Amino acid sequence: MRMLRWTCGKTMLDMIPNSVFRENLNVRSISDKLSEERLRWFGHLRRRPPTDPVRRVEALMVDSVRRRGRPTRRWEDRIKLDLKELSLTEGMTSDRNVWRTRIRIDE
Template structure:
């Protein structure tokens, strides 16, 4: 990673030189470059005189990184993966010999684990939340054996199947768990430094884009925490922080948790 095209070229050249010294060769066909920026930036990065392909999306460790820096593409990618798993298990959802509680457990283990892979890093917009909730209800209706034409309320379906937390609440819990994990790290660890860093420069006009820390603040507020500073202090104790995470979200400020 580099802050400029020139800096990236220098890094690529270093990797190329080190590889040649060890008798290794970079696969140019599998090497791609990406510019994450608000404006379109054309990169000209070469290896041995051959220009590397510039892409708008890049898959890294199962997550899809887009040049806009948003999580929308990654969320759509995870929904697509989970939908494929749902379709493979079609016979299980329709089976009359398998009880609904067992189907719910299969859904949590086999589908949710695919859907929420890397979800602790997501910055959810309202449209992203709606996509996740729509997919979740589609799965729950399959388990219950009903369709939208039956006009059964979502809350009734959840109560019937015993599903207490929505998919967005699970994302919030994963996000808070990771937040506490980073805050308990040594101050010199890179994740801790990045989370507490400040980006210098001029902010453009208009409302700033929603960031990950904004989501954490919102997750804390609906659990009765007054500020991010209070959350940082509580996160130092694992047991206390787990109690905060398990607190049922509410827009009321009268939430109570125990240390």
């Protein structure tokens, strides 16, 4: 955000919200970009053959002692939330062009 403010010739002292800079410069929020990249990688993995080492790692079960407190959010859990948010299914990953257009998060 500092770079966006600098590009517009403003500083934090001007008290202008970040959303104004993102809108003027047509820049999406970092959380939207992260979600898009996560889904892009998910589509890439789903198109790989099941015998691929990356796909075999998904099925690994690690036995360990759980720590106290809230469980950390796993990659799979975050993917499920992203898919639900954009109303996508895992089956859509087979067509790369359609998948790319559907995961694009526009403001």
